[in-house]
Amino acid sequence: MVKSDIEIAQASSMALITDIASKAGISPDDIEQYGKYKAKITFDGLAKLQERETGKLVLVTAINPTPAGEGKSTVTIGLGDALNQLGHQTMIALREPSLGPVMGVKGGAAGGGYAQVLPMEDINLHFTGDLHAITTANNAIAALLDNHIHQGNALNIDTRRVIWKRVVDLNDRQLRQIIGGLGSPINGVPREDGFDITVASEIMAVFCLATSIDNLKTRLSKIVVAYTYDRKPVTVGDLEIAGAISVLLKDALKPNLVQTIAGTPAFIHGGPFANIAHGCNSVLATKAALNAAEFTVTEAGFGADLGGEKFLDIKTRELGKTPDAVVIVATVRALKMHGGVAKHELEKENIAAVKAGFANLNRHIDNIQGYGLPVVVAINEFVTDTEAEITALSELIANKHVAFSLTQVWAKGGSGGLDLAEKVVNACQETSHFNYLYELSDSIPEKIEAIVTKIYGGSTVTFSKKAQNQLKEFEQNGWTTLPICMAKTQYSFSDDQTLLGAPENFDITIRELVPKLGAGFIVALTGDIMTMPGLPKKPAALNMDVDNSGNISGLF
Structure with a gap:
């Protein structure tokens, strides 16, 4: 019987957090311990790290998500472990899970299988109290x-x-x-x-x-x-x-240090959603990782059209560093859904659907290359994938002249991502010619139109009467030089979640604009996107329990 993620996590042994800090060259005097396996790095510790050289940055993103699952966090963690196995000092920088999805749709959010961050129960629940402080x-x-x-x-x-x-x-x-x-x-x-x-x-x-x-x-x-x-x-x-x-x-602002099952140091800090916010972990944590390691592997929420675009057009402007390579995670299962197959039919071989669904991955590849960045595709393998489906997908990617790798990190941890790690190292040696999607001096409509036409594949943008009035107001207030944070469904390139694959020539409606001057961006709300999600008919919380010894079950 295959173990669940939480069973694998609970059976794993952890190193003391002081030992994990030492791996990253962080002194015990520069961390504040939250028990034996969690810590925050102090502001003095952050200052010391800034004196070091900046390492390579690898961004992990994905195709548009489906209920079939893509495993982006799992690949991120497995890739970090694999890079360490190859002898490259590596750190991982992730977002903190929110109790909303943990108790709602998908359960735990700390990776999966043998590519997890630990202690997964703490990370998924109250952790070090950051989200409570923010609330x-x-x-x-x-x-x-x-x-x-x-x-x-x-x-x-x-x-x-x-x-x-x-x-x-x-x-x-x-x-x-x-x-x-x-x-x-x-x-x-x-x-x-x-x-x-x-x-x-x-x-x-x-x-x-x-x-x-x-x-x-x-x-x-x-x-x-x-x-x-x-x-x-x-x-x-x-x-x-x-x-x-x-x-x-004050205390929440200090990045949280934990470890993977394989003992790779990981910062987990901050957790904005990518469909209604900018979807990236904290600048402080990413900077600290870049200064502490040769390679930093980080991820952005949902697909490359949301978290990926926001990482590149919003976060990098504050981080002062652009990725040296980008990994796009895809699965045969998800591509078959983008090719029109229902979830209950995914276990049946369907090469035609893989080819049809490839349109989604193809556009994401083109988009990232449009930023001038090297791309590696990670095919996250599932046991239901057939050899013929893998071959068909491999040929399609090869025709794009893009590096790709079949990964098995859920089942094998870092060992299942060694080929991916080697290809990422090679990609990081390439010369990138990064360019932003838009200039900050562009008008708000011009920036939104750039995202819609160049990333989503849409043709036009319509502004509601309310949004039109807000454009005039923002112009008067001098707010036009800020980047744009699109609030859009994660399931489609469009603002209609039922349009899977790679729809074209559609219209995006901006119903409202929200000034986020502290964050330093303008949120553009599309479709019926909501900033307060609801629970599904059968929330993940229904599967969760704790015994008299405090052992949690059913988290994922």
Whole structure:
């Protein structure tokens, strides 16, 4: 019987976190331990790392996800382990899981099989408390904002134009739209309101893009929370609370250090979703990894059209480093779904569907090459893949003159990714000619159109009446030089999740624009994308339990 991910994790032995830190050249004096197997690196430790040379950066992304699964985190971890096996000092930089999907659709989010980060139960649940700190910081802003209004409203805030929402790290559709402040005048001012999930909050984005405590405070002060009666933006700085919010985030801002099953050091820090936020782990963690290792393997959420594009057009501008190579993860199963096969039919051999679904992978390859970056395709193998299907996919990729590798890291850990690791090392030796998709000086519509036409394959962009009015407002406020963070379904290149494969010549509708000045980007909301997900009919939580000794089961 095949062991579950949590059974494999629980049967694995872990090294002391001090030993893992030593592998990365980090002194025990420069970490703060959270038990024997987790730690945070101190600000002094981060400063020391900055004195070292910067290593190679490998970005792992994927095709558009399907219910069949792609295993991007698993490949990221397995690749890191494989590079270490080849003698290259390597670190991994990942996002922290959110309780929303952990308790909702997919269960655990720390890799899989023998390519996992440990302790997986802690990482998937409360970990070191970062997401709780981010939730509290976000809601403290909301409480202090409402208190300002209640205590006389010296800033002349229009209560109909409060845009700052409270958050919770759960999928809770009941909180999407609420009315708060009901009751007597001492309970506040009644208004329509709502909650977002913590990983969609601007605090999470600020947290992941900040480069220091001072930079954190500067970013927090720029956050727009409301508008005055004469339509002027009101910021956290106007409320004079950036310092207090920074206090709540001070310890969380230090990157978390853990290990893989094979003992590879890994930073896991920050966790914005990629369909409604920018989908990348913290700049601080990635920088620390780059300075601590010869190779840093990191990932961006969902497909290359979302997390990958945002990593390249948003995060790299703050990181000061672009990838030396990009790995695109694909599976035969997922490509068959993109080729029109239903999930319950995936175990049947279907070469025609593989060829049809290749259109999705093909566009992602072209897109990454359009940035001027070397590409390696990782075919993440499943036991149901047939030799004929693998051969057909291999021939299609070979015709693109792109390196590819059949990986078996779920079953074999790093040993199942040695060929991939060798090809990644070779790709990193190539000369890249990176170019951004758009210039920051382009107008907001021009930047959005560049994403839609050059990455998604669409032909036109339509702006709702609300979005058109916001474009004029953002122009007046001087917000046009910021990058764009698209909020779009992860399942399709388009804003219609049912259009799989590689649709063309479609229209994308921008229904609303949201200024995220602290994060330093403009969010463009498309379709019916929601910033507070809901739970499925049978949440993953139904499978979870804990025994009298504290052993967790059913996490994944």
